[in-house]
Amino acid sequence: MAHGDITHIDIPVTDLAQATAFYSNLFGWQLRELPGFEGYPMWQAPNQISGGGLAPRGPDFQQPRSYVEVDSIEETLAKATASGGTVVMAKEPISDTSWWAVFADPDGNLIGLYEGVTDPEA
Numbered sequence: 001m002a003h004g005d006i007t008h009i010d011i012p013v014t015d016l017a018q019a020t021a022f023y024s025n026l027f028g029w030q031l032r033e034l035p036g037f038e039g040y041p042m043w044q045a046p047n048q049i050s051g052g053g054l055a056p057r058g059p060d061f062q063q064p065r066s067y068v069e070v071d072s073i074e075e076t077l078a079k080a081t082a083s084g085g086t087v088v089m090a091k092e093p094i095s096d097t098s099w100w101a102v103f104a105d106p107d108g109n110l111i112g113l114y115e116g117v118t119d120p121e122a
Helices: 016-027 073-082
Strands: 006-013 030-032 042-044 051-056 065-069 086-095 098-104 110-116
Touching: 006 016, 006 110, 016 030, 016 051, 073 086, 073 098, 073 110, 086 110
Parallel strands: 006 051, 065 110
Antiparallel strands: 006 065, 030 042, 042 051, 086 098, 098 110
C-alpha cells in the first residue's frame, strides 16, 4: 500500500458473533481473530486490497471508521491540525512495526491513520 491508500475499515458492532456471521454470509468475508487481538475479528475483502475489523461499539465509536495509510503519522497530524482538523487520538503502537492515530476533519468526521506494515502476517 502507498501513502494515501485506504488500508483498513473498522465497523462498530454490539454482537461480535452475529456481526461475524452477517458479514461472512453477506460478502463472503473470511473473519478471524489474530493472536493478541482476541475479541476483534478481522476481515479481508475478496480482492485482498481492503480489510478491517469488527470492533465493539462504544461512546466514541458509533460509525464505521476508515484508516488511511501514511508515510508519517506525525507529519500527517501536523498537516491536519494546520488545516483545521483536530487530533482525537495521538499516535499509539499496534505492534513493534505499526502505529495508528485518529483525527477529526473540520466537519467532525473521524479519520484513522495507519503507519507501518499492512500485512498482519508479516
